[in-house]
Amino acid sequence: MLRSVPTKLAHAAVYALTILTALAATALPGSAAEVKVAVAANFTEAAKEIGALFEKASGDKVVFSFGATGQLFTQITQAAPFEVFLSADQKTPKKAIAEGLAVADSLYTYATGRVVLFSKSKDLVKGEDTLKAGKFDKISIANPAAAPYGAAAVEVMKKLGVYDALAPKIVQGNNIAQAYQFVDTGTAEVGFVALSQIIRKDDGSRWVVPDDLYAPIAQDAVLLKRGEENAAAKAFLAFLKGPEASAVKEKYGYGTGVVASVAKHKELAPTP
Amino acid sequence: MPEFEHLWSPIKLTLELATLTTILLLCVGTPIAWWLARSRAPWKEAVAAVVALPLVLPPTVLGFYLLLLLGPNGPGGSIGSLFGLRSLAFTFEGLVIGSVIYSMPFVVQPIRNAFEAFGDRPLEVAATLRASDWDAFWSVALPLARPGFLTGAVLGFAHTVGEFGVVLMIGGNIPGETKVLSVAIYDYVETLQWTQAHVLAGGMLVFSFAVILSVMLFEKRLGRVGK
Incomplete structure (x- = not known):
């Protein structure tokens, strides 16, 4: 009995796939480019x-x-x-x-684009002193190897001489969107995000990183x-x-x- | 070759995670499997379905709920604060919790099947010999179900090694803490460091093949011994 269930499921899957493929084929070639x-x-x-x-x-x-x-x-x-x-x-x-x-x-x-240090908490981010004091558990950045905004975040921390101290607190988002998600949900208290992500939000605290700490x-x-x-x-x-x-x-x-x-x-x- | 030195960290971390997860799953999964095998409760299959959910759920669904669960605003935050952590997301402990849930069906199912396979008879015999329930469990049921435990342990271990989506969502890619093998491979591929990706991915391929082959051979041998 049980044995036949996977077989039936497999058959059903094949039918479903066939129908879906047929549907996709008719739907795809649209008139607009x-x-x-x-x-x-x-x-x-x-x-x-x-x-x-x-x-x-x-x-x-x-x-x-x-x-x-x-x-x-x-x-x-x-x-x-x-x-x-x-x-x-x-x-x-x-x-x-x-x-x-x-x-x-x-x-x-x-x-x-510009990089911003951002936090959902109202008074956590107060300029570069926030990074120097390091009074947070986790700081999120985008994966510096794959995302230029992550690389810029590392550049800023190195320029300020706080990178080694903060390294154990860094969590990496897969891209800048995930880095922001970590901060927005509060799983990381602070994070380097793109200005574009937070410019339309008025809560939290932020520090727009000045030009001399990284190349915009x-x-x-x-x-x-x-x-x-x-x-x-x-x-x-x-x-x-x-x-x-x-x-x-x-x-x-x-x-x-x-x-x-x-x-x-x-x-x-x-x-x- | 210094460029391969940092390959070891994700491997070690993954082995630690998988070992710990497997041990925990055997402890948690055995009573669940026992209950599922022996209980006559009408809602038993509903419980079985809950246990089996990770088989069909996209890892992103689990990852999403785990993020809420482990984050500072969820119960994980309160549990974490006992250990001085703000949240259990982005921690090794968080990954262990996630893996236990994620790999649960791979351990519970084989053990349950093994418990069911030998039926009521051996336990009834044990009872006529005045063995207590507890005694019968340890000296009759457990040895008889040994193949199920072995299969469960191997599959649970292997499945944890292969975990990816959940870790990507709750891990935060921290070297030595949450950057496990599968995430490391993903990272290498996405940053075009394909030599490293090849080493790790090739290793995983060989490992997975060895796991499946040994489970199959082992089951075949036990099957023969059983007859």
Whole structure:
């Protein structure tokens, strides 16, 4: 009796799969063009808004995949079906071009991001002294090996000379979104997150890390080889440069710019 | 080769986690399996279903609830504060709790099957020989169920070694504390350090094959001895 249950289940699974595949096959080829975009996790909220604006303006459809820059790049090297890559740094898109995975002349800086020390508690974060005093149990950062915002967090702590003291307290989020989730739920009392993640929240305490402790994070966008023939992919990249997108970026605390130099961005970035 | 030195830390941590989890599961799982095998309570299968839930639940569901459970605002926070911790998330202890829940069905199910396999008869015989229930359990039921215990222990251990999703959600990737083997492999792959990933992943492949093969061979041998 019991033996036959797995067999029946297996049969049911096969039927279900067949039906699902058939459904998917009929549903996929839509009339409107679609663009698949890999987005660094810090840009999640802004990308969603910009995506909605783009869909309204163009009638095309945008599908986002969010992750740490390093993770997304690994997926791109393994032929992930992405057509546009919004990285959280400049290094990774350059690497994509060097490996023949991206179109060189499409590269530009779409945003400059900033790192914030954030806590849900009202008076925990009071500038760099909070880090020096170290009166917390856990501090969350994004995985520095895969996420530029994590690397920037490490850079800040090293510059302040507190890295070795804080190292045992560091917990790593898989990407900046998880790092923020750890802080937001209070599982870690403080954490380095992206300004874009907390700019629209008015609770907790925060310290926008000044420019002299790290290089503000210039984030580059690039058209991937897979999207070369896709007009919608190019249209999305163009839209990302435009005034509507810039307004969204500014709303989330990004330095906006169409100029690819970091020095220029430093002048453009609003002083905290 | 200094670049391979830090490979040992996740391996050691994983072995510690799996060993501790298996020991705890044998202690907790045995009475549960016994009750499931012998009880006539009508809601027994409901309990069995709860125990078996991790088999079908996505690890993210478990990870989500564990995060709430172990975090500073859940019971884990109050338990943790007894030991001077703010929360049990991001700790080795938290991973042990998660693993015990996650691997429970892999230990309970084989032991329960073993308890059920020999039926009521041996225990009735033991009773006619004036063995107390406790005595009968230790000197009749446990030895008879030995294969079930072995299978359960091996599967529980192996399944804990292979745990990933839950750890990713409640671990925080702390070297030497919560950065277990599967997470280390994930990290290496995602940061394109594929040599290290190959070493660990290849090791896991060999380990898993050895585990499954030995369980199969062992069951076959016991089966023959039993007849």
